[in-house]
Amino acid sequence: MENRYHGAPNLSPNQCGSSLVQTIDAPLPLVWSIISRFGNPQAYKQFVKSCKLSVGNGGIGSIREVMVVSGLPAATSTERLDELDDELHVMMISIIGGDHRFVNYRSTTSLHEINGDGDGGKTMVVESYVVDVPAGNSKEDTCSFADMIIGCNLRSLARVTEKLAKV
Numbered sequence: 001m002e003n004r005y006h007g008a009p010n011l012s013p014n015q016c017g018s019s020l021v022q023t024i025d026a027p028l029p030l031v032w033s034i035i036s037r038f039g040n041p042q043a044y045k046q047f048v049k050s051c052k053l054s055v056g057n058g059g060i061g062s063i064r065e066v067m068v069v070s071g072l073p074a075a076t077s078t079e080r081l082d083e084l085d086d087e088l089h090v091m092m093i094s095i096i097g098g099d100h101r102f103v104n105y106r107s108t109t110s111l112h113e114i115n116g117d118g119d120g121g122k123t124m125v126v127e128s129y130v131v132d133v134p135a136g137n138s139k140e141d142t143c144s145f146a147d148m149i150i151g152c153n154l155r156s157l158a159r160v161t162e163k164l165a166k167v
Contacts, residue, residue: 011130013110015104016139018147019128022154026165027121028113034161035109035125038062038081044157047072047149060084062095074100082106101145105131123161125154 011017024031034043038059042048049067056062059081066077078097083090087109095102107129114122127150133142 006085008113014133015130016133016143016146017124017128017130018143020147020150020154022125022127022151022158023114024123024125024158024161026123026158026161028089028111028123028163031123031125031157031161032086032111035111035157036084036089036091038084038091038093039064044160045153046156047152054078056081066098068100072100074098076100077102101134101137101142103132103134105129105146105151125157127154132166 013041037043037058039051039053039062041051041064047069049069051064051066054063054065059085062081064079064081066079068074068077075098076098077095080094080096081091083092083096085091090135091109093107093109095105107127109125109127112126113122114124129150131146151165
């Protein structure tokens with residue numbers, strides 16, 4: 001699993017970061033086909049109401065405008081696809097605008113095949129991030145909130161892809 005994308009980030013005093021792991025009972029190509037569609041995060045991210053590409057066609061450098069479901073402390077998020085590696089199954093995204101708490105947010109998501117027992121394969125998804133801690137918030141609160149959102153997204157990805165794998 002070791003690659004150049006995940007490692008100990010260099011955090012400034014006003015930043016926090018974490019890594020979350022989700023094992024999915026679905027083959028890596030299926031999981032990658034869902035997660036790598038930059039213009040369609042609502043396929044598995046339950047907090048996304050809609051998404052529109054404002055720059056590009058979904059490749060590196062593309063920018064998406066995400067509308068967030070009500071009930072969260074945000075309405076919009078502007079995100080850029082910084083890297084998409086179809087060979088190593090790595091996607092890097094930066095949040096570059098919006099009305100939310102994630103300032104200077106950068107995430108790296110990588111997929112890793114787990115040798116299965118002949119049942120079609122499993123995938124391990126690793127998502128790591130770094131984000132600025134907003135004034136008046138603690139590192140613990142900021143990381144807890146980010147971990148909650150990412151954890152929900154990863155569990156939703158597992159549900160969606162495991163259901164597709166059974167079809």
